[in-house]
Amino acid sequence: MINMERRRVDTFEGAFQALKNELAKQDPMLVGVVVAVVVVFLSIVLFLLARRKNNKRSVLLVGVCDAGKTLLFSRLVHNKYINSYTSIKENSGVYQLTGRKTGTLDVVDLPGNERQRMTFWDRFKNQARGLVFVVDSAAFQNELREVAEFLYTLLSDCASSHAKLAVLIACNKQDVAMAKSSKIIQEKLEKEINTLRVTRSASLGSTDGSVGSEAFLGSQSKDFRFSQLSPMSVEFAECSAKGGNEEDAQADLNVVEEWIQSIA
Structure with a gap:
């Protein structure tokens, strides 16, 4: 930016x-x-x-229910494992930067419940430096439609407000055998969003040809790609907030922390 x-x-x-x-x-x-x-x-x-x-000092953790946002939050802020539970309110904490950049960023874990998530998004979006959209890589195939719709809504909101937001799609639970790779997740999301933007545009159009305030994502003359969303930047990464079947398993979050460091 x-x-x-x-x-x-x-x-x-x-x-x-x-x-x-x-x-x-x-x-x-x-x-x-x-x-x-x-x-x-x-x-x-x-x-x-x-x-x-400097006013935008928050990294928001978002995603549908059971994607692993709260465990990711605990790993980043408290460096510890916690048993998973469904959040009904936000969790806020401070992330300590390391390496070349020092200082802190606020990390906010937003509830993934469908009835609550947009309310919390509207409350915190204006303070966001970056957005980590957490995906359950193991359950992704079954959740594709819901994940794509939620992601589409967030990206469209950012595009409508011309927000130059850094976005990381964190493909979580890579320790699970059936987890999809970040490449497959990206390809399937691009295909699903390509369909969604057509149906959303059609539903927003009125009889006089006017269209609602929701932004059309990407290039209208090409199939959707995340690379078309400039000035927003969207990256994909594979990670595991849990790390394995044991509670003392080592989390694999290096790429997530490197990304947070890069946007600080």
Whole structure:
């Protein structure tokens, strides 16, 4: 997000330099005034961009019920295993960054219950730096429709508000024998969302041809791909919050933590 805004500022600076050269031929004093004004303007812009980024300090964990969000939350925040249970309210905690970037990010685990999840999403979405959409890789085939519909709704909401959100599709429970790979999950989600966006657009259209506020995801002239969602970035990763059948099994969350570190 900051890089994109930085490019816009660079473009402005190029135009300003051309103006400066032209003014230099006319009135050197006027050049000094323009330089001072532009320096102040750029300083304000960069300050506001930095503050906007710093205000968004949360990583939201979302997904349908029993995807493993709460265990993932416990591993990230408390570094411990807990028995799975269905959340009826959000869980909030602090994640300690390591490595090149230091400091903390807030991690918020949102309930996956169908009747509650959009209420919690609306409550926390404006503070999100990143979104981890947790998928049960072992039950994915049976849950494909529900997972795709929920993901579609979230991505469409972000697209409608022009949110430049970083999204990680965390393909959880890779320790289970029947777990689908991240590649298969991505392919099936793209195919399902390709169908969903057509049916959603048709249902939103009215008799006078107007369409609702829900954004059309991706390119209208091509089959849906997650790569079409720029400026949002969507990545896939395989992980296991549980790690195995034993409670003391080692979780496999390296790629998730690396992703969190990258968006901090």
